[in-house]
Amino acid sequence: MNELHVYCPHCRSTVKVQPELAGQLASCPLCFGQFRVPITEGGATPSSPATPAGFAGFAGNRQNFEKTVGSARVACGLLAIFGGLVGLHKFALGRMGAGLIMLLATSLSCFLLSPVLWIIGIIEGVLYLLCTDEEFYQRYIVEEQSWF
Numbered sequence: 001m002n003e004l005h006v007y008c009p010h011c012r013s014t015v016k017v018q019p020e021l022a023g024q025l026a027s028c029p030l031c032f033g034q035f036r037v038p039i040t041e042g043g044a045t046p047s048s049p050a051t052p053a054g055f056a057g058f059a060g061n062r063q064n065f066e067k068t069v070g071s072a073r074v075a076c077g078l079l080a081i082f083g084g085l086v087g088l089h090k091f092a093l094g095r096m097g098a099g100l101i102m103l104l105a106t107s108l109s110c111f112l113l114s115p116v117l118w119i120i121g122i123i124e125g126v127l128y129l130l131c132t133d134e135e136f137y138q139r140y141i142v143e144e145q146s147w148f
């Protein structure tokens with residue numbers, strides 16, 4: 001007979017218990033709290049929290065996600081604000097086409113267009129800095145959005 005998977009009310013983790021313990025008191029191996037094992041499997045098990053689509057690649061590793069995407073988001077935001085007129089943030093995000101357009105527009109126009117491109121860069125940089133890590137990941141890494 002299979003082990004029962006039950007939900008510990010003390011530390012909110014799913015623990016395995018022997019089926020003979022159903023209906024009796026068991027102690028959680030993680031927090032050592034005592035709880036009554038439900039007779040039927042899943043009786044006390046909550047549905048696992050839904051994982052947003054954008055987190056699929058990070059397998060629920062929230063800390064890693066924040067570290068990786070959060071730092072990329074801030075770096076790209078700063079690159080856009082300070083180097084946006086030559087498309088630095090586009091190259092950083094792997095948008096080579098969009099980066100080249102900005103770089104060529106600035107250099108071929110002998111910097112006549114640079115104020116326009118700089119404004120675009122600043123707007124994009126502010127958008128990167130204001131959106132959440134999830135939004136940034138979804139928009140610029142999953143959907144590969146090139147502009148804004």
Ligand SMILES: [Zn+2]
Pocket residue numbers: 008009010011012013028029030031032033
């Ligand atoms: Zn526990």
